Amino acid sequence: MNILRRSVLKGASASGVLAAALAAGLLKPTQVLAADWNKAAFESKEAAGAMKAMGADAAVASKDILVKAPDIAENGAVVPVDVVSNIPNTVSLMVFVDKNPFPLSVAFDFANGAVADVSMRLKMGNTSDVRVVAKTADGKLFVATKEVKVTAGGCGG
Amino acid sequence: MASPMKIRAQLKGDIAEIKILMAHPMETGQRKDPKTNQFFPAHFIQHFSVELGGKVVVQSQVGASVSTNPVFGFKVKGAKAGDKVVVKWQDNKGESRTDEAAVA
Numbered sequence: 001m002n003i004l005r006r007s008v009l010k011g012a013s014a015s016g017v018l019a020a021a022l023a024a025g026l027l028k029p030t031q032v033l034a035a036d037w038n039k040a041a042f043e044s045k046e047a048a049g050a051m052k053a054m055g056a057d058a059a060v061a062s063k064d065i066l067v068k069a070p071d072i073a074e075n076g077a078v079v080p081v082d083v084v085s086n087i088p089n090t091v092s093l094m095v096f097v098d099k100n101p102f103p104l105s106v107a108f109d110f111a112n113g114a115v116a117d118v119s120m121r122l123k124m125g126n127t128s129d130v131r132v133v134a135k136t137a138d139g140k141l142f143v144a145t146k147e148v149k150v151t152a153g154g155c156g157g
Numbered sequence: 158m159a160s161p162m163k164i165r166a167q168l169k170g171d172i173a174e175i176k177i178l179m180a181h182p183m184e185t186g187q188r189k190d191p192k193t194n195q196f197f198p199a200h201f202i203q204h205f206s207v208e209l210g211g212k213v214v215v216q217s218q219v220g221a222s223v224s225t226n227p228v229f230g231f232k233v234k235g236a237k238a239g240d241k242v243v244v245k246w247q248d249n250k251g252e253s254r255t256d257e258a259a260v261a
Contacts, residue, residue: 037203042220078224097222101187105222112233114207114214115172119230123185123222 041104047096047131050104054094056133056141062087065144067132076124076150083118085134087142090116092135099128124150164258166209166242173209173236173260177229177244185221202227205246209233209260236260 041053051057068082083093093116094107105122116134124130129145136142160180167174179202186199199221207215214233240260247253 036216037218042218082230100222101185102220102222105220107218109216110214111216112209112212112214113235114209114231114233117232119228121224121228123183123224 038104038107041107042102044104045102047098047103050096050102051094051131051133054104054107054133056094056135056143059133059141059143062134062142062144065132065134065142067130067144067146069130069146069148071147072149072151073124074151076126076152079122079124079148079150081120081122081130083116083120083132085116085132085142087116087134087136089137090134091137093118094133094135095120095122096131096133097122097124097128098131099126100124103131124148126150159252159254162244162246162254162256164242164244164256166236166240166258166260168236168238168260171235171237173233173240173242175207175209175231175233175242177207177227177231179205179227179229179244179246179254181226181246181248183221183223183225183227187221200248200250202246202248205229205244207231208241208243208245209236210240 038053041050044050044053064086066084069079073079092109095105096103097105106120108118110116127149129147131143131145134142163178165176181202182200184197184200186196188197190197201221202219205217206213215231238260241257243257245255
């Protein structure tokens with residue numbers, strides 16, 4: 001057992017130590033990234049559970065989040081979704097597809113000039129609401145939804 | 158080894174519009190192989206980050222319901238022509254890939 005490694009593990013909760021360890025190349029960045037993946041949220045089978053695991057269950061409906069997606073998607077395997085949050089200081093966006101087997105699709109954190117204006121492509125198994133939660137720098141949560149009718153599912157098969 | 162990403166970063170005013178195409182199967186683990194009747198094992202990108210000019214601008218957690226060969230678009234203020242864009246992803250099997258481009 002390597003003493004340095006021990007001290008790194010002990011101090012891992014202090015981000016300064018972790019950053020220093022990263023800088024020194026002691027930890028592979030991938031190890032840190034893996035810890036970022038919110039397993040409970042991504043493996044939740046209900047939108048409500050996934051939102052709760054992401055700390056987003058108290059979101060308030062807002063018209064300032066624009067969810068652009070087709071009304072009818074012919075191919076559920078590739079559904080283009082664009083999201084713009086016009087809420088000032090939006091620092092995170094989370095995208096849920098309520099009726100998917102695992103509703104949480106993707107979550108983004110923005111910093112250093114990145115704006116809450118993203119485009120993506122999602123799989124949708126069934127006709128469902130696409131639910132987007134925006135989080136502001138002071139921790140306020142807002143939500144908007146858009147229904148997409150799917151004529152051929154993108155999951156299973 | 159995964160194929161390279163395609164990254165395009167175009168300057169509009171002082172906003173960089175960054176488009177990323179990642180080559181990845183994004184297998185959900187819910188799909189059955191019709192020959193063996195077994196589920197294809199899950200294999201999907203779980204995390205990626207975008208850096209612009211040396212600073213992390215976007216960090217993302219990704220689930221299996223993002224489409225095969227994921228495409229993402231972002232906008233970042235305060236960009237200059239020539240700024241370096243670095244994108245890194247990592248999947249649930251621990252595979253990873255880093256690619257870069259410059260803002261044009």
